[in-house]
Every structure is written in structure tokens, then in C-alpha cells.
Amino acid sequence: MTCSFVTEGDILVAVPAGRIDTTNYEEFKKLLNDALDQGGARHLIVDLADLEYVSSAGFREFFLAGRRMGRAGGTLSVCSFQPQVKELFEIAQFMTAYAVYESREAAVAAAKAS
Numbered sequence: 001m002t003c004s005f006v007t008e009g010d011i012l013v014a015v016p017a018g019r020i021d022t023t024n025y026e027e028f029k030k031l032l033n034d035a036l037d038q039g040g041a042r043h044l045i046v047d048l049a050d051l052e053y054v055s056s057a058g059f060r061e062f063f064l065a066g067r068r069m070g071r072a073g074g075t076l077s078v079c080s081f082q083p084q085v086k087e088l089f090e091i092a093q094f095m096t097a098y099a100v101y102e103s104r105e106a107a108v109a110a111a112k113a114s
Helices: 025-035 058-070 083-091 105-112
Strands: 002-008 010-019 044-046 050-054 075-079 099-101
Touching: 002 025, 002 105, 010 025, 010 058, 010 105, 025 058, 044 058, 044 105, 050 058, 058 075, 075 105, 099 105
Parallel strands: 010 044, 010 050, 044 075, 075 099
Antiparallel strands: 002 010
């Protein structure tokens, strides 16, 4: 698992790649929290184009990031699902809790409009 970040104004885009599971979810959590701790992000977009799998431990980190953003007056959205990951997100009902977009461009446009 790797995770890269792109900042565009008050938008932080996280791009995890590979698998987030019980062996590395804490690493993902640390990377994400470190990026958010740098401040300035009002919107967090997680681009899942390169994510192959996420376990329940990984889902927990997505929900916690969403709560953190909400407490700070910000938003969390996800975009660019791989089919197998989208199915897992649907089963976990994540799709009803947070904004979901087909592409990063659509997610960024929505964040800029809010």
C-alpha cells in the first residue's frame, strides 16, 4: 500500500494504491492524518482509482477521516472506484454516508462549488 497526496487550495486529494488491510491500515491512517495535520484542507477527496482492496479495518479509517472532516466543518468524498472496491463500499453502506463521484475532476469541481 502506498498513498500519495495532492493539494489544490483547500482541497486535499489522497490517492491510496494497492491494498488497505489488517497488515497496513495503521500506516494508511498515519499517512492520512499526517497530511490532514498540515492544515488548510477543508475538503478531503479520496481517489480510489488505484485501490485494489480494502478490509473492514481500512473502512474504519475512511469513516474516521469523514468524522474528522465533519468536526472541522469540512467534507469527505470518494471517487474513481475500481469495480471490486465499489462493491465493498456498497456493502458497507459507505455510499450513503459520503459523497461519491465517478472521477477526481467531478469531486474537485463539487468541492470547489461548496
